[in-house]
Each structure stands twice: as C-alpha cells, then as structure tokens.
Amino acid sequence: MDAERWKRLSPLLDVLLELQADARNAHLEGLRAQDPGLAEELEKLLALEEADDDFMASPLLDKPAQPQAGTLVGPYRMEVLLGEGGMGLVWLASRADGLYQRKVALKLLRPGLADPNLRLRFSREREILARLAHPNIARLLDAGIGSEGQPYLALEYVDGISITDYCQSHGLSVDTRIKLFLQVCEAVSHAHANLIVHRDLKPSNILVTSTGEVRLLDFGIAKLLDDAEPVAVHPRTEVRAFTLHYAAPEQVRGEPVTTMTDVYSLGVVLYEVLAGTKPYRLRRQTDAEWEQAILAVEPLKPSVSSQRTTGGTRDGSPEARRTARRLSGDLDNIVLKALSKQPEQRYASVEALSLDLQRHLQGRPVQARAPSWGYQLHKYVVRHRWALASTLAATSLLAVALAISVSQGRQAMRETQRAQAMQDFVIGLFDNAGVAQQGNIFDARKLLVAGERRGERELAGQPLALAELLGVITRLRIGLGDYQDALGLLERQQKLLARLDDPPAALQLEAVTQHGRILRLLDRASECLQVMAPAEAMVSRLPSQHQALEADFLSQYGRCRRVAGERLGIQQLFERSLALRRAIHDEAGVAENLYDLALDEADLGRADAALAGYDKALAHLRKHVGNGNPLTVEIQVSRGRLFRSRGDIDSAKSTLLTALAIASEVHGDQHPTTLGVRRLLVAILTDQERYAEAARQIEPLYGLTVESLGREHRETGLALNTRGIIALEQGRMASAMADLAEAVRIWRGASGSQNLHNGLFNYGMVLHHA
Structure with missing residues (x-):
C-alpha cells in the first residue's frame, strides 16, 4: 500500500476502531455507498486487527524455556x-x-x-x-x-518502594505527601508533552528511592498520541492490559484514551497517598463490582475515607481526626475533580492538577470547588450536548436529577430558596416522567417539553429560577439541533429577566451569548449583531470568576461578525478569548479559538496558513479532549472544503468521510451538522461526474434539511444549489433553473452570505445553456 493510500485509510480506520460493532458496520455501509473500494480495504484492515487480537490468546510454543539466573x-x-x-x-x-x-x-x-x-x-x-x-x-x-x-x-534500576508504602513507612505529613506527588505530576507531564499517555499509572509503577526521589516506571502499554507513522496494533485491542483499580471510566468502557485518562489514574493514586485507602469500598472486590464502581459510584471524600479502618469502622483517633480536617475542603475538591467520571469535568491537564496542588500549599484559592447545583446542571448540559440527540437512559437521568438537586446551603436565603425550588422541580419532573420504571427509555425532546410546561407552572413564583431553567433547556435544544425551539425559549427567558429588578449580570450575558449563537446558526447575522453588540460593554463589568463566560461571549460575537461579513477587529476578539481560555485551562475552548483564527486565514485567502491552523487546532483537540467531539467535525469539514477548493478531490473525500463518521456518532444522522457533511459528499460525487448517484442522494437530503433548518436557511440554499448543479449536468434545465434561482433568493436574504457570488455564477451558467 502506498503512502498516499494509507493517508486516506488511516484516519477512517482510527474512527472505525473506536466504534462498537453495530455502529462500525453501519458506518461501513455508509462508506460503501460513497466508495466501495475504500470500504473493502477498510474491512480487510479491520479483519487484520481482529486476527492480531486473537494471537495473544494462544501460546506460540509449548512450555517455553524460562531464562535462568546467570544467563x-x-x-x-x-x-x-x-x-x-x-x-x-x-x-x-x-x-x-x-x-x-x-x-x-x-x-x-x-x-x-x-x-x-x-x-x-x-x-x-x-x-x-x-x-x-x-x-x-x-x-x-x-x-x-x-x-x-x-x-x-x-x-x-530503581532501588525503591511504592509511593504509598513510602508515605506509610516514613509517616509523612500531608504537605510532604503532596510535594512527593508533585514529582509524579512532573514525570507524567513530561510524557504528555512528548505525546505519550502512560495508561497504567499505579503505586507499584511509581517508586520512591531512599533519598525521596520519585521514579516512574513501565511504559509497556503506553500510547503514542501523534500519527508520525501507522501503528500496526491498535490500543483498543489490548484488552484489560491496564490495572482495573486505577483505570478511568473510558478505559473500562473500551473508549479511546487521552491525557485526561492519566489525570484520572493520578487522582486514584493521590487519593491513596492522602487517605491511605482506595476511593471505593466494595464488599466482594470482584472485577464486575470494580467496573460498576468506576462507572457509576461517586467516591467518598478522602477526608471521610481517612477516618475509616480497613474493616470499614470509624477511626476516632486524634491522628485520624487531624488528617481528616487537613484533607477537608480544598484537597477533597482537588482529588474529586481529578476523579470525575467524564473526562471534560477533570483537570484539563496534569499541569492544571499540579498547579492546583501548588496553590493549596501556598494558601491560595484553588480552581476546584464543591459544585453548586447550577454548576452541575451546566456540566450535564455540556457533557450531553450531542448525545442528547438520540435517547437517554431513564436511570442515568434520574441519577443526574438527584445530583443536581442538592443545594449547598451556603448561599444567602434567596439563593437557597431558588435552589430548593429548582430541586423540587427537577425531582418532580423525573418522577412524573416515569423514569424509575426499569428499562424505560424515553425521548429527550419529550422530556424537555415536559420540563418547559412544568417549569412555567411550578416555578412561576421564582422568576430567576425559571429563567435559569429556560437557559439550561435552551442549551439542550441547541445540542439537539432544535434551533427554532431554542430561539423561542430564549425570548421567553429574556422577558423574565426584564421583569427582575436586578438580574445577575452573568445570567444576562449568558442569555445574550446564547441568543446570538442561535441567530448565527439560523443564518440571521444582522439580528445577531443587533443582539450582541450592545452587550459588549457588559463584559468589562463581569466579576473575575466569570472568565469562561466572557470567553464564550467574545467567541460567539466574533463568529457573528464574521458571518455578517465584517473583518475589522474579529481577530482581536478571538485572541482575547484564547488568552482567557488558556488561563483557565479550557482546552476545548482553546482548540475552538485556534480554529476560529484558522478560519480568519481562510477568509483572507491564505490557504496554507489556514490548513496549518486547522491541523494545529485538531492536534490540540485530540491531545487534550479526544477525537469524538463536535468541534472535530467542524474542523474536518473545513479541511475538506479547502482540499476541494484546491482540486484535491481524493483528500477532500477522505477527510469528509472521516467527518461524517464522527458526526453520525456524536450528533446522530439527522442533525444539521451531519446533513451538511452529507451534502458536501454529494458535491464530491458531482466533482467525480457521478451524477446519477448524486441525484439519488440529494433528494432525501434536501427534504431533511428543510425539515431541520427551514426553507430560508443558508444550508437549504446549498442543498438546492447542489441539486441544481446535478440537474444542469444531467440536462434537466427547467429543474436546474428553478433550484438555482431559489438558492440565489435565499442567499440574497442572508446578510453576509458568502455563497451569493457562486450562486449568481451558477444561475448565469444555466441561463446561458438554456
């Protein structure tokens, strides 16, 4: 196989290897419709991967001779x-x-x-x-x-003992244990900087010498994050190569690992170093129990575990009480943040974990906090922003409902009352939805409709709580691709905020940000500017703890101005947002702004710089967040467009097929993003002069696009334009003229539309041939 062919196959193979069998087969069928030869080659490579997995199960020699001392x-x-x-x-x-x-x-x-x-x-x-x-x-x-x-x-050769044994045998203080652990962080951080994930961090692989120096061992199952050359053995084939007690949830589920997988394992090690015990106390200690605990059980706070004996009884000794007091608060929060079930809730990097521990030692405020219900609810929205496009397990939703319903009780009375109102609302919503019934799976959209109705009824006396709830449901609707419904929710939220004497500035800015985002997604750029421009002055008045919200506003405002055709000052908006996100270690946000800056280069016609920027954003995303992310789809689509504009159709097609596989997985087949990728692949078919096949695919695709986005959306115009070009090439002039004329009409009404020029050219061409 030549290098160019491998470059096309490799990213697709990586995506397929990360899917379960049913999803993998479905995606292969989709690829087969686009390129039968490519699908056949991928099937052969997958078969080789499976065969490679099998050889580990059988010894190649009978009773091989073991090496002996002196050999x-x-x-x-x-x-x-x-x-x-x-x-x-x-x-x-x-x-x-x-x-x-x-x-x-x-x-x-x-x-x-x-x-x-x-x-x-x-x-x-x-x-x-x-x-x-x-x-x-x-x-x-x-x-x-x-x-x-x-x-x-x-x-x-390291003459030492495990870090946990060293701490125990030397009777180290909590501060000294943290300083020892910081050496571990430095080692793992160095590995990550060299694009290496260890994947098996545990005390027995972390030795401490008699002089108190840490040595990290055993990179036997480590994973290379870069793609310098294809690796014949995919990491997913190494079944249970890791140590279960220190494995992250994504390892247990067989999902791709990232640097945040090591962050979780470090959290387990830190838990043991500080509390002297593992995060989970199980009765039978079976693998099944451990897997269940890692996936679904929230660990006890280290301060609580440190007061329990091996048998599970309470240790009331003065030393145990002193240790518990020392761990309570910041250290509990730091450890539990590292042990979050979802990677995006953990520290974004080992450096971030290390810095928080150093802040604690210095007596400075740490980033980890005991999350309020609002924080947990927001994180739930972010975590499920694409998975909610399908259905949700009732038991999982009930668990989330219970988690977000806990009020911290440390706010003013008004905050407590609002939290209690939200608690009662959420628990009631899930109870009445019948989520306690075993095996009950329901549609997320139905739950959101029920939430809206009950919110209007039961939170009528708590306008601020209702406004917050509508904001949450809005973000869920955006994740589902229900942009029109989301817009209606936001308009209702803004009416509520207008009735309040002193609404929180952060909530106001968040509402404006989401409003602008939806208007941009609906291709209503001029309205987006009208909503967002007056709010720019609010940013400077935000308290310092709202850096993430400030960065989100700056990013959305920059995109709104780009879609509206403005150029001046956009780069500065993205650079300000990027600096804020770097400061708070929002790695997904950093990748997003790197992508924004690359799009700026593309707008200026600097294709090489744009491609380099896309690749930089993609590499950052893969390293810090993972491949199965909606932003990965956007970046790959932009790369595919660029390749197509250069006439490199093979690279464009390969890139877009990769984007389609990820989009279908994270969004679902009928999400607007997925439909857009499919439309681009139909356009590739026209480039290859496969007009009959393109015509068959564009018809249902156009219908789904209208259903999802409406008849006036830019993407609908693009689908019409593609259908018109196909009709033109097939000699169906009347159909071509009608479709292209309608596309031009749509784009004339879309302020800042970058497609109008091409649409007029195509329409002129069909008039010339008519």
Whole structure:
C-alpha cells in the first residue's frame, strides 16, 4: 500500500476502531455507498486487527524455556527475576563485559511470544522510552537483540518502594505527601508533552528511592498520541492490559484514551497517598463490582475515607481526626475533580492538577470547588450536548436529577430558596416522567417539553429560577439541533429577566451569548449583531470568576461578525478569548479559538496558513479532549472544503468521510451538522461526474434539511444549489433553473452570505445553456 493510500485509510480506520460493532458496520455501509473500494480495504484492515487480537490468546510454543539466573542476554548477565507481566519479564542484571558496574532492570520479551506483531509492541515501548529524558522517569540505557534473537531493553534500576508504602513507612505529613506527588505530576507531564499517555499509572509503577526521589516506571502499554507513522496494533485491542483499580471510566468502557485518562489514574493514586485507602469500598472486590464502581459510584471524600479502618469502622483517633480536617475542603475538591467520571469535568491537564496542588500549599484559592447545583446542571448540559440527540437512559437521568438537586446551603436565603425550588422541580419532573420504571427509555425532546410546561407552572413564583431553567433547556435544544425551539425559549427567558429588578449580570450575558449563537446558526447575522453588540460593554463589568463566560461571549460575537461579513477587529476578539481560555485551562475552548483564527486565514485567502491552523487546532483537540467531539467535525469539514477548493478531490473525500463518521456518532444522522457533511459528499460525487448517484442522494437530503433548518436557511440554499448543479449536468434545465434561482433568493436574504457570488455564477451558467 502506498503512502498516499494509507493517508486516506488511516484516519477512517482510527474512527472505525473506536466504534462498537453495530455502529462500525453501519458506518461501513455508509462508506460503501460513497466508495466501495475504500470500504473493502477498510474491512480487510479491520479483519487484520481482529486476527492480531486473537494471537495473544494462544501460546506460540509449548512450555517455553524460562531464562535462568546467570544467563547472558547481549552484554548483560541476569541475576534475580524482579517481576513479570503479560508481555515480558524483568530481571535485575549487570554488565558482563566490564564496561561499567551499574545494575540495570533488563526487560525481555516473554519466551514463546516473539511474534513479529509482539516485537512491534516491544519496539513501540523502546520508541516511547527513547523520547523520554526526565529525572523522575526511569531511563532507557540500552536496547538490542541477544545472540539467540532475544530482544531486550536495559532500563535504569530503581532501588525503591511504592509511593504509598513510602508515605506509610516514613509517616509523612500531608504537605510532604503532596510535594512527593508533585514529582509524579512532573514525570507524567513530561510524557504528555512528548505525546505519550502512560495508561497504567499505579503505586507499584511509581517508586520512591531512599533519598525521596520519585521514579516512574513501565511504559509497556503506553500510547503514542501523534500519527508520525501507522501503528500496526491498535490500543483498543489490548484488552484489560491496564490495572482495573486505577483505570478511568473510558478505559473500562473500551473508549479511546487521552491525557485526561492519566489525570484520572493520578487522582486514584493521590487519593491513596492522602487517605491511605482506595476511593471505593466494595464488599466482594470482584472485577464486575470494580467496573460498576468506576462507572457509576461517586467516591467518598478522602477526608471521610481517612477516618475509616480497613474493616470499614470509624477511626476516632486524634491522628485520624487531624488528617481528616487537613484533607477537608480544598484537597477533597482537588482529588474529586481529578476523579470525575467524564473526562471534560477533570483537570484539563496534569499541569492544571499540579498547579492546583501548588496553590493549596501556598494558601491560595484553588480552581476546584464543591459544585453548586447550577454548576452541575451546566456540566450535564455540556457533557450531553450531542448525545442528547438520540435517547437517554431513564436511570442515568434520574441519577443526574438527584445530583443536581442538592443545594449547598451556603448561599444567602434567596439563593437557597431558588435552589430548593429548582430541586423540587427537577425531582418532580423525573418522577412524573416515569423514569424509575426499569428499562424505560424515553425521548429527550419529550422530556424537555415536559420540563418547559412544568417549569412555567411550578416555578412561576421564582422568576430567576425559571429563567435559569429556560437557559439550561435552551442549551439542550441547541445540542439537539432544535434551533427554532431554542430561539423561542430564549425570548421567553429574556422577558423574565426584564421583569427582575436586578438580574445577575452573568445570567444576562449568558442569555445574550446564547441568543446570538442561535441567530448565527439560523443564518440571521444582522439580528445577531443587533443582539450582541450592545452587550459588549457588559463584559468589562463581569466579576473575575466569570472568565469562561466572557470567553464564550467574545467567541460567539466574533463568529457573528464574521458571518455578517465584517473583518475589522474579529481577530482581536478571538485572541482575547484564547488568552482567557488558556488561563483557565479550557482546552476545548482553546482548540475552538485556534480554529476560529484558522478560519480568519481562510477568509483572507491564505490557504496554507489556514490548513496549518486547522491541523494545529485538531492536534490540540485530540491531545487534550479526544477525537469524538463536535468541534472535530467542524474542523474536518473545513479541511475538506479547502482540499476541494484546491482540486484535491481524493483528500477532500477522505477527510469528509472521516467527518461524517464522527458526526453520525456524536450528533446522530439527522442533525444539521451531519446533513451538511452529507451534502458536501454529494458535491464530491458531482466533482467525480457521478451524477446519477448524486441525484439519488440529494433528494432525501434536501427534504431533511428543510425539515431541520427551514426553507430560508443558508444550508437549504446549498442543498438546492447542489441539486441544481446535478440537474444542469444531467440536462434537466427547467429543474436546474428553478433550484438555482431559489438558492440565489435565499442567499440574497442572508446578510453576509458568502455563497451569493457562486450562486449568481451558477444561475448565469444555466441561463446561458438554456
């Protein structure tokens, strides 16, 4: 297979490997409709992946001979077996040729498993270790192949004990334990900076020497985040290679890992270092119980666990009480933030976790907070902004309802009353929806309609609470692609706010931001400007803790002005937002603004700079957030458009197919974003002169677009334009003229539309041929 072909197949293969079997087959069928040859090649590669997974289950040799003490491997003489795992053995060894006297940890490929694919994994570990040079990471000293073909890695031998044993045996104070843990953070952060995720962080892989120096070990199942070259063995095939007790929820679910997977595992280690116990107390300690706990059980606060004995009884000793008081508050919040079930709720990076611990040691305010109901509800909206397009499990929704209904009781009486009103409302909503019935799955839209109705009725005496609720439902509606419904909700919310004597500035600005966002999505750019421009002065009056809201306003305002055809000052808006998001470690927001700046380059006709910007935003997103994100779709679509404008149809098609697979997964097949990607792929068919196939696909697509966005939307015009071009190429002049004329009419009414010029050209062309 040539390099160019692999470049097309590789991203599609990555997406397919991350899907469950049913979703994978569905996407393959979609790809087959676009490019049968490409789909066939992908099926072959998937079959190879499955075959590669199978070979690990059977030994290749019967009872292979185990190495013995005194055996020579390369220049090293093995002395004592230190440990063994599924892939290799680790021996304490020394140089036999007298070159130096240092002891080494010699890692050998397990006898009987020297298959070429396993050698590739072994080589991958060598490549990873060769990238790393940090005082807190055990160094790679040498690598080679012995005289009998035995691959080996010679690593720095660390004479130490696990970090938890070290803390216990030395009776370290809480502050000293934190400082020791910060060394671990430095090591993991160095690995992440070199695009490496460890994936198996646990106390036994974190040793502390007699001088108090940390060494991070065992990168045997680490994952490379970059795509410098294709890896023959996909990380998802390494079933249960990690240690379950320290695994993140996404590892248990078999989902792709990111740097935030390591953040979770570090949270478990930090929990043990501080509290002396694991986050979950289980009765039977089975794998099934552990999986359930990791996926669904909220861990106890470390301050609470630190007062429990091994048997689960309360430890009332003065020392236990002192430790609990020391952990209570900031340290509880920091640990629990790292242990959040959803990656986006954790610290965005190991550096962010480390900085919060340092802030705590310095007596400064930390970023982690005990979340209020409003914060938890907002996070729920963000977490499910695309998954809500399908259906939601009733039990999951009930759990969320209970979580967001807890009032902190630390606010003023007015805040408490509003929180209580929201609590009663949410619990009642879910109870009456019948969500407690086993196996009951209901449509998210029906729940939102019920929420609106009950909110109007039961929160009528709490206008601020009702306004907040309508804002939440608005964001859910946007996530579902229900833009018109969302607009109606916002208009009702703004009427409520207008009735209040002193509405919170943050809520006002958030309402304006969402209003502008919806108007932009509906292609009503001039109205978007009318709504957002007067609110720009509000930003400077916001309290400092609302940096995320300020950044969101600046970003949405910049996009509104771009769609309206304005240029002056837009870049500065995105750069201000980017600086704010970097400061608060909003990595998804950083990627979003990098993408905004790349679009600026595209608007100025600087295609090379735009492509570099798209790639930079995509790399940041993959590193810090993951691939299954709506922004990934937007960036890939822009890349596909750019390739198409250059005449590179193969690259455009491959990129858009990748975007379609992700869009279908995160949005659903009938979301406006997914429809837009499908329309671009139909346009690719016209570029390839496959007009009959394009005509078959555009008809249902046009109907879905009208149903989703209405007849006056820019995307509807694009669908009509595509249908008109197909009709023109097939000689159906009357149909072509009607469709292209309607597209031009739509775009004339869309202020700032960038499609009008092309539409007029196409319409002129059909008039010329008529």
